[in-house]
Amino acid sequence: MKNVNPTNLMKAGALAAMAAAPLMAATTAFSSTPADHVTAVKAPCEAGYVCIYPGNSADGTPIKFKRYGTYNLRNQRGTHLVVNNQTGGAALRLCRAYNGQQCGPRLGRGAYHVNLTPINSIVLER
Incomplete structure (x- = not known):
């Protein structure tokens, strides 16, 4: 096995932690709401719309x-693809x-798996 300098390992660990920090921050932000961000979902939601699918996939007709x-x-109720x-x-x-009360943080463009059971309204804003 190749000799590894402990200082380089610490630097590599610090770089990995720094690279993961934005992802962890986003996950933390979303975990405080009922939404978990999903980045690789392809759903037929037209440009300019917000679509809520009947389940947690792009199957079915969305609202x-x-x-x-x-x-x-x-x-x-339950988890939906938004x-x-x-x-x-x-x-x-x-x-x-x-009526748009007790809202969580702004969710930008993307696809989210959301437990809608505790959600009673959504707000679309600029």
């Missing part, structure tokens, strides 16, 4: 939202109360 504003959700395909940096917020 679609296009205009900025607050939308109350009804009878959405796709934010809005343009121009628009975001989505998941809210625990109706």
Whole structure:
């Protein structure tokens, strides 16, 4: 086995930790909400829309939202695939109360697996 300098190992470990820090920060941010970000999901959600699929995959017909504003959700239980395909940096917020109250952080463009059981409304915003 090749001799390894302990200083280089510490540097490599520090670099790995620094590289993982943004990912861990994003995971921590999302774990405080009911959303877990998914980066490799391809879902047929048209540009400019937010789509909520009936399950945790892109199967089935989604509920679609296009205009900025607050939308109350009804009878959405369990984990769903939520796709934010809005343009121009628009975001989505998941809210625990109706009428856009008690909202979590802004979720940018992307696909998310979300437990919608505690979510009662969503907000589409610029």
